[in-house]
């Protein structure tokens with residue numbers, strides 16, 4: 081079975097998918113920078129609250145989504 085980008089688990093510890101990150105970001109108020117957005121996404125999804133290895137990956141995804149808007 082093909083796994084689409086949307087359903088890819090980005091944070092293994094908390095089982096947070098790309099789609100959940102995207103969703104949390106769109107629900108968040110407009111934020112100035114990716115770091116502020118990261119905090120907001122983290123609050124909603126609890127991503128990157130385990131081992132923290134996914135931190136940079138998530139920040140990259142957020143930055144990417146923000147500047148594509």
Ligand code: FES
Pocket residue numbers: 090091092093094127128129130131132133134135
């Ligand atoms: S993979 Fe995200 S906190 Fe460990």
